[in-house]
């Protein structure tokens with residue numbers, strides 16, 4: 001089996017962790033009988049400095065025919081973050097109907113949570129974030145700039161198709177797991193879009209009587225992620241709420257350097273995009289100490305999505321064994337380099 005993958009390493013440590021993760025996936029391919037053909041695109045803030053745009057005008061067309069996209073991180077102190085986000089990531093997510101952002105929050109063996117041990121035990125859930133609409137919209141504007149009368153308005157957009165499909169995905173996922181879906185809402189304060197979100201949640205839950213459901217206001221839910229995370233199986237949330245929840249999710253499993261996410265087009269009409277949760281980390285870029293595990297985990301999700309479940313599980317197992325043998329980068333309290341961790345993953349894969 002052959003896969004054609006487009007990589008966008010991006011900026012900063014993205015350029016370090018993407019090649020590291022690619023070498024681990026290549027090894028997995030050699031062991032499990034598939035081959036990955038990588039094609040790199042240098043779209044980034046560095047590209048922006050040279051060309052005045054984050055990607056070329058035909059960028060989306062160049063990506064369209066790849067099986068999947070593997071992204072590091074984009075962002076640099078010289079380019080405003082909204083430019084890098086709206087110039088690259090958001091166009092890809094929307095053009096390719098990657099309406100699911102899936103983030104595993106699992107405390108793999110060897111990971112250390114900052115939470116008390118009895119609370120952190122058995123953290124194992126998935127956040128399903130709506131990835132195409134919601135609070136991240138271009139509708140709105142500003143008036144009377146710089147005056148005391150200044151006004152800023154930002155509209156949120158929730159469509160029935162958009163909300164139903166993310167709910168359906170969450171329920172289907174829960175059916176393959178512990179059959180429990182928690183929904184993030186705020187219908188006490190946000191009185192149009194959130195009651196609509198709740199209604200659709202109720203409608204879809206009626207189609208799945210075997211799945212247990214619960215509904216939580218986003219503020220209380222954020223607290224529960226820290227105080228009692230073991231109760232969750234699948235959590236479904238809007239674009240903004242999901243964004244916030246997933247960073248808390250990454251924090252409770254030990255480091256922003258470990259978190260991974262998939263921007264998924266479930267129908268497979270377009271490529272999906274897999275990325276580490278962290279940014280370009282300008283403070284440690286070039287030092288060779290970036291934790292590659294988030295990018296490697298993203299690679300494991302990509303393998304899973306392509307039907308290589310055995311290889312995907314082996315990569316996660318190699319991550320755990322590497323952590324358990326105390327080969328860790330400084331963000332996890334160790335003194336290993338990116339290269340040390342990568343080498344350990346490659347060696348361990350052969351033993352799994």
Ligand code: NAI
Nearest residue numbers: 073074075076081256257278279280281283284290291331
């Ligand atoms: P960041 O995730 O880059 O860094 C936050 C802190 O975590 C830093 O101290 C960094 O050294 C550390 N860190 C992050 N990843 C690490 C890893 N793999 N290993 C070890 N330590 C790690 O977030 P920050 O500083 O807010 O953003 C920096 C730039 O990255 C900004 O321009 C931002 O817009 C961009 N960014 C891009 C994202 C993406 O491409 N999806 C996501 C988040 C931020």
Ligand code: MG
Nearest residue numbers: 276277278279
């Ligand atoms: Mg992010």
